[in-house]
Amino acid sequence: MSSGLNQPMLPPASLPGDPAGLARTVLELTRTLGFATAGIAAAAPSTEESRYRQWIAAGKHGEMDYLATQADARVDVSRELPGCRSVLLVAEQYAPRGSPPVPAPPGHGKVARYARGRDYHLTIKQRLHRLADTLRSRWPEHQFRSFADTAPILEREQAVRCGIGWIGKHTLVINPRLGSYFLLGGMLTTMDWQPTRPAAEQPDGLPPLITDSTDRCGSCTRCIDACPTGAITPYSVDARRCVSYLTIEHRSPTLPMPLPHDDRWIYGCDICQEVCPHNTARGWETPIGSDFATSRAAALASLDLAAIMAWDQPAKAAAVEGTPMRRTKLEQFQRNARMLQSRQSPPIPPSI
Ligand code: SF4
Ligand code: SF4
Known part of the structure; x- marks a missing residue:
């Protein structure tokens, strides 16, 4: 809704x-x-x-x-x-x-699902x-x-x-x-x-909204195995190695480690969720919030790296207006884009 x-x-x-x-x-x-x-x-x-x-x-x-x-x-x-x-x-x-992984087109970086909506x-x-x-x-x-x-x-x-x-x-x-x-x-x-x-x-009369908190991970290690940076140990994530942290929360001009190029994420990372067996379709999925079921959210699944490098403040504000990405600085976007581009083509200087 x-x-x-x-x-x-x-x-x-x-x-x-x-x-x-x-x-x-x-x-x-x-x-x-x-x-x-x-x-x-x-x-x-x-x-x-x-x-x-x-x-x-x-x-x-x-x-x-x-x-x-x-x-x-x-x-x-x-x-x-x-x-x-x-x-x-x-x-x-x-x-x-x-929700299927969507590969980024050439020259683009991917955006985590939650960040595409309002x-x-x-x-x-x-x-x-x-x-x-x-x-x-x-x-x-x-x-x-x-x-x-x-x-x-x-x-x-x-x-x-x-x-x-x-x-x-x-x-x-x-x-x-x-x-x-x-x-x-x-x-x-x-x-x-x-x-x-x-x-x-549940006492009689309460709506059947609640399931339970029983740990159903069992012997599964898919998220640990799939994480491109080795950030996960069971029940603990080292933010300093997590692409989601590096691309969003790390504010310094340089990143302490490279961003993975095989699965190019410019903002966030969904890999550990994409591989989780509890996120596979069952055929009776809960409808998603309408703030995420928009054509704009679909269009924001990836961002053009060259366009990011050419952004000024107004262009950046317009591109990510209304989404959680508006909270992230232009310099961070361009730092991330530069790092993803660095193995695709010669590095682009920060100001063009
Ligand atoms: S978000 Fe990505 S980098 Fe971070 S723990 Fe999950 S798979 Fe690893
Ligand atoms: S992929 Fe999902 S079920 Fe498997 S260990 Fe990770 S969180 Fe648990």
Whole structure:
């Protein structure tokens, strides 16, 4: 559904002091807002703190210093919202299971699927704000804080706690029904909402949105084997070797390692998701969000490297307007393009 949805309506029967009824109401509202699935967990400190701090201590966060400086907040949601009692997580599907890899035409670089649609930071948050406004109008004494990759919260751990899925060996959340091509957002609240549970344990009346968080990776190592830079060890990714980090989050003028030329990614990388057996088509795929089902999103599957090298600021802004790519600097695009071109043709100077 697009972010142009109307304000969701609260059914009259929802009462504070009825956590199951409130959970049912909130989950139904997330469905009317077009999210593919949702879940609720009781607020609690992270159980992944030690693993997270070890990852930071090993320097695997690269130049993303905010992940280190915000570590205390990330492992405790009550730092973001004092008095937080419940956490809602929602999932927005940006590509269906079975979404085929599209080779980049000669002289082009590929764009990760999530980055081709409208900027999810905005579109998911707009819908969550609408949900928060609706809830606030009924319960003004409570607080509701929305996030979509915009607050210091360990969203993947929260998604597992909410029953949305498990964290695969490539460190992304996988849902047995959706696969892993989805984005996460959520809401913290001071209200008590009954946590969602595996479908079999779900109290009567709650919608069957929830699956479970059982790890179904088993002995599979496809993502580890396919990663072109060896960035993955089971359940850990070294950002400094990850093409997605290198092309998007690494801000320095030079990259610490070359970008792979066999599978040319100019923005992000989907390889570990493309090879995952949980992303193969089953014939009953969940519809993707309308912000991703556009002809423009299809056209943004790859970008012309020579055109990028000729961009000035207005040209870059026009080319990636409205997508998450607008957050990335022109210099980063041209650094990435230059590196991908370097083995295809003589290097092109930064300014033409
Ligand atoms: S996004 Fe690409 S580079 Fe990063 S871990 Fe996955 S396969 Fe490896
Ligand atoms: S490719 Fe295999 S190991 Fe990797 S996340 Fe998917 S199921 Fe797990």
